[in-house]
Amino acid sequence: MSLDKATVAKIAHLARIKVPEADQEHLAGELSNILNFVEQLNEVDTVGVQPMTSVAPHKLRRRPDAVTDGGVRDAVLLNAPETAEGFFVVPKVVE
């Protein structure tokens, strides 16, 4: 499995990480190495094997359907880079 620059650019876009074109080639090599390393899993026969979803089977405890949290707007906004009138502020999305 070998990734090309175009695929790296596509993954970077999906992951919302800016990767300058100059770095794409190098990153393609690194990611390809990791993908080649994990290819070995194809040797394992997994026909009929359920994917693991939990370590030990355990039943979830039920709770009453009641509000247990909330009314903490200021705490929620405390670490925001930019806020206004009780909202998060982001760059304009719709022109």
Place this chain on the structure above:
Amino acid sequence: MTDLTKLTMTGALEGLAKGEFTSVELTEAHVRAVEASRALNAYITETPDQAIAMSERADAQRAKGEAGPMNGLPIAVKDLFCTAGFQTTAGSHILEGFKPPYESTVTANLWRDGAVMLGKVNLDEFAMGSSNVTSYFGPVISPWSPGVLVQRDAAETDAGFLAEVTAAIRQPRPVQEWQWSRKLVPGGSSGGSAAAVAARCAMAATGTDTGGSIRQPASFVGIVGIKPTYGRCSRWGIVSFASSLDQAGPMTRTVADAALMLGSMCGYDPKDSTSVDMPVPDFKAALTGDIRGLKVGIPKEYRVDGMPAEIEKLWQQGIDWLRAAGAEPVEISLPHTKYALATYYIVAPAECSSNLARYDGVRFGLRVEGGDLKEMYENTRAEGFGAEVKRRIMIGTYVLSAGYYDAYYRKAQQVRTRIAQDFEEAFKLCDVILTPTAPSTAFEIGANMDDPIAMYLNDVFTVPASLAGLPGISVPAGLASDGLPLGLQILGRPFDEATVLKVAGVVESAADFTALPPFVSARY
């Protein structure tokens, strides 16, 4: 007073109970030790005022006869646990300055039981790494790094024609500095926790383990580290890396201390649906030393190619110790061991890419402006994350992307079932499993950096139990020929931390590991 930093937590509790010293005195001694150990870069944030305030409260509680199990003991917190009002960075630029308005359940449990917070300790960025070199706040230097304490004159020297005059009248200002001949890693990702506990600038520390991040650093610095069964500790308020693997645990200098602290950290938490709803046993009561008749599994697949002979030898030594104590070694097979790392390096990045999607520059942490919202996201994440984190997010994004999910993620989760089944079969033949913790001693800062796969190999013995969610402990077992510590790992059945601790206690007694890191022995 420096003697107080030599104590174990169990020993300190006795002294506190007898009134030989107060928590304030114990805490002050550790605050000074934190200051004296800054060269290690173990702490990202020191909280001395909070420590003193907490120790005063602990003393008051003890006076009223309300001392909790961890009353008055100063500890360090891995900077992955949210601490209300105190910066929590996860070792990342993207969270620099983030002050959570809430407290993680595990730390809240420790404070409930009387523990005292000395500060927040360094780690690999978002706990991704095995050497603590990926931290935005710089690498941690292991206190085991060879070096000497030198005295130098720090008085300023002037340049120019007055220099001779001032040189004649100035006062010398001698300072002691540590000079390293080699800088070694403390392991990772809980590298700051490991270094602080080994350097005696914390009595213990919280750690987290996703693929070995408690056990491998414990082995590298000669301390005890236990990852309990997945679900024992609540993950609420711990910055998420790979949610199906992340688990908190204590890092201490003795097995008894590990049992003590684990008991405080564990427990059902309605805020984490994966925390298990079962009672927490009295782990200390399990340390009977009686392992007669216990069957100890020795997995033949862990004799990997290229393993140093002295690690092989130490492993055999461990087997002999347990046999001498009345246990019965049995050979077992864990046939899918060789696929564990590849499985891990699909599952962990996949979950990390999903978990780290929340860092977008909108609600908390770093924001780097851009022309529009999307560009703001991309700029923020490009600048906020380091190289290893970006690599893992991108691998995870790829293996979860349309058309590849089944081939990679589903396949990996199926192999994970196989690995877990291997352990289930093995535990029909044995009660615990004994292995080396890591395939080497600590390496130099900067080594293994150009090849991510070589770095990943550090976790070859710890990852399988992480994937299966099993409890595992690393106990210091001896020094290698390079003078650096080596640990042995004991794995147990799900929720059988008690037996794991009991066997660890026997290894600890037999090994009688008393070596001190050079950084500490020079200070004492």
